[in-house]
Amino acid sequence: MKAVNSISGGRTSAYMAMNYPAEMNVFMLVCIDDVRCKPKDDILVQRINERLERSGTIEHGEFIATAEFDKVLTTIFDLEQAMGREITWLRGMSFDKLIEKRKMVPKKLARFCTSVLKMDVIGNYLYPRMDEVDDVKQLFYNNVGIRYDEKERAKEGDDRFVTTKIHNGYHPSGRNKWLKATWGVANYPLIEDKVSHVTVREYWKYRTDVTFSEDSNCIGCFWKPVQQLRKNWEDAPNKMRWFAEQEKKREEDSWKNETTYENISKLGLQKDFYFGTGSGCKAGYCTD
DSSP: EEEEEEEEESSHHHHHHHHHHOOOOEEEEEOOOOOOOOOOHHHHHHHHHHHHHHHTTTGOOOOEESSSOOOOHHHHHHHHHHTOOOOEEEEEESSHHHHHTTSSSOOBBBBBBIIIIIIHHHHHHHGGOOETTTTTTTEEEEEOOGGGGGGSSSSOHHHEEEEEEEEEEEESOOOOEEEEEEEEEEEHHHTTTTTTTTHHHHHTTTTTTSOOOSSOTTTTTSSSSSHHHHHHHOOOHHHHHHHHHHHSSSTTTTTTSOOOHHHHTTSSOOTOOOOOOOOOOOOOOOOO
């Protein structure tokens, strides 16, 4: 089976991409439509749209902004140069449109963001590219950057098979046709080789060719501790404002059960908190 590396922009998945070559490397870009959050570098925006054009996923819209720190965007370009191999940029619908469609923000009991904005996106891209042997489609090994010290996040047994909703043409009426298809099996090379947090940190400690954001994944992810979210209000106020505004659009809707993001912005900042631990998404695809 062919292997594909799922890259998030954090140190761990970047380590995996550098040390476990695959036939394809993909980065799933989570987009938001708020121009207040647009990167200041217009050339960077242009480069990203060129990559989305190349992958064919710009059909979902041109890139305006990401729900992650902008540093992640330059990390992906840095990593590509360090690897000497191309990284394919993918995007689906914007986060704004997904929330409007579901009429709610994602939360721990309704965590649909990763499956729609990442897993379905990569599935729709890879499914037509699966090899066939005797009319049987060959699954991809989907390498996921989960370390040995967080192996409880890895899928097991049949749950390792990745099944997503695949666009499969159109009905005569013009409506979309969908197919529930299995396109890959989750693979965890870092767990197999017992690669831990210490190994990853040491690997990047003295390298200057790839730089990373101190906090990875969506800056307002509901899996993040309250103090990390409070810190992100300091570092990216416009993006955290976007997350807070999504709650206000729907009565009694919130990313976290215990509080709102507006309330989090008013908390004191705990200086001794260990910041920059990522999101720890239980879906297994948002990794450091």
